[in-house]
Amino acid sequence: MHLKLFVLSASSVVLWLAPLAALDKKLDIHKALQGVSLTAAIACAVSAGNIARELSEQGEIEVIKKRAITADVVDEISTSAYISQQQRQQEAELILTSPGVDVEESLKVLEAIYSNDLQDYTSASEHPDYPIYLEVCKSREAGKSTTWIVENILKMGGRKFSEGKVKLQALLNQFEEEGK
Amino acid sequence: MRAMYLANYFIAGCIASSFLGWIASLHPMAFRAVLCLLAAMAIGWGLSWLLDFSLSKLLNISVADLQALLIGGLAMLLIGLGVFLCT
Numbered sequence: 001m002h003l004k005l006f007v008l009s010a011s012s013v014v015l016w017l018a019p020l021a022a023l024d025k026k027l028d029i030h031k032a033l034q035g036v037s038l039t040a041a042i043a044c045a046v047s048a049g050n051i052a053r054e055l056s057e058q059g060e061i062e063v064i065k066k067r068a069i070t071a072d073v074v075d076e077i078s079t080s081a082y083i084s085q086q087q088r089q090q091e092a093e094l095i096l097t098s099p100g101v102d103v104e105e106s107l108k109v110l111e112a113i114y115s116n117d118l119q120d121y122t123s124a125s126e127h128p129d130y131p132i133y134l135e136v137c138k139s140r141e142a143g144k145s146t147t148w149i150v151e152n153i154l155k156m157g158g159r160k161f162s163e164g165k166v167k168l169q170a171l172l173n174q175f176e177e178e179g180k
Numbered sequence: 181m182r183a184m185y186l187a188n189y190f191i192a193g194c195i196a197s198s199f200l201g202w203i204a205s206l207h208p209m210a211f212r213a214v215l216c217l218l219a220a221m222a223i224g225w226g227l228s229w230l231l232d233f234s235l236s237k238l239l240n241i242s243v244a245d246l247q248a249l250l251i252g253g254l255a256m257l258l259i260g261l262g263v264f265l266c267t
Contacts, residue, residue, distance in 0.1 A: 009188055016195045020267040025205065038199045045192035052185030059181055 197260020
């Protein structure tokens with residue numbers, strides 16, 4: 001496309017200037033040639049202009065696309081940072097407000113969490129079952145029975161009850177081991 | 181690329197002016213016709229300068245763009261006719 005554009009631009013200038021400079025205006029045949037060449041030059045210049053305009057519009061679209069992608073990435077990063085901060089805050093509030101837990105111990109736990117490497121911290125908290133585990137902890141502290149937890153939090157009542165009990169045990173084992 | 185496309189249209193305008201000169205050189209009647217056309221264009225050009233604000237609203241372009249178009253048009257005409265007459 002670029003090559004075509006440059007060839008058309010160059011040929012339009014040549015077809016414009018060369019016949020006017022080289023041919024005699026008094027001879028009929030030369031005059032006719034000049035007319036033909038000027039017409040061809042106009043056609044070349046206009047088509048080159050159209051191609052250049054198309055390319056310039058494509059370039060502008062590319063620039064807009066790049067800007068949109070950059071904005072998306074920035075937005076995604078800031079959203080994930082905000083969610084992570086909110087999650088930490090909720091966890092801290094949950095630990096500090098839970099009854100029957102020593103405040104100093106909770107503070108130590110929080111300190112340990114925040115001083116940990118980010119990778120280690122996110123691996124447990126970003127687990128899809130982690131919010132359920134937090135809910136289970138909260139219910140246990142509120143004095144709810146295992147049956148109640150299986151039926152209301154894991155939503156595995158009736159025929160699925162025994163399966164739910166196993167899942168609850170696995171959940172507790174998983175996150176309590178990670179907590180240690 | 182934007183400069184390239186503007187330059188190409190500018191060259192097309194210059195060549196069109198040379199073509200107008202070539203038509204004028206064909207016959208005395210053609211010469212008069214081209215003179216009439218040039219006179220009409222000159223009147224239109226002058227009126228456009230006088231009515232630039234209302235014309236820019238009508239064409240939905242800025243006044244600066246309209247003035248640039250008018251100056252560009254004059255430059256195209258002068259260069260095209262100049263090249264035709266000097267060669």
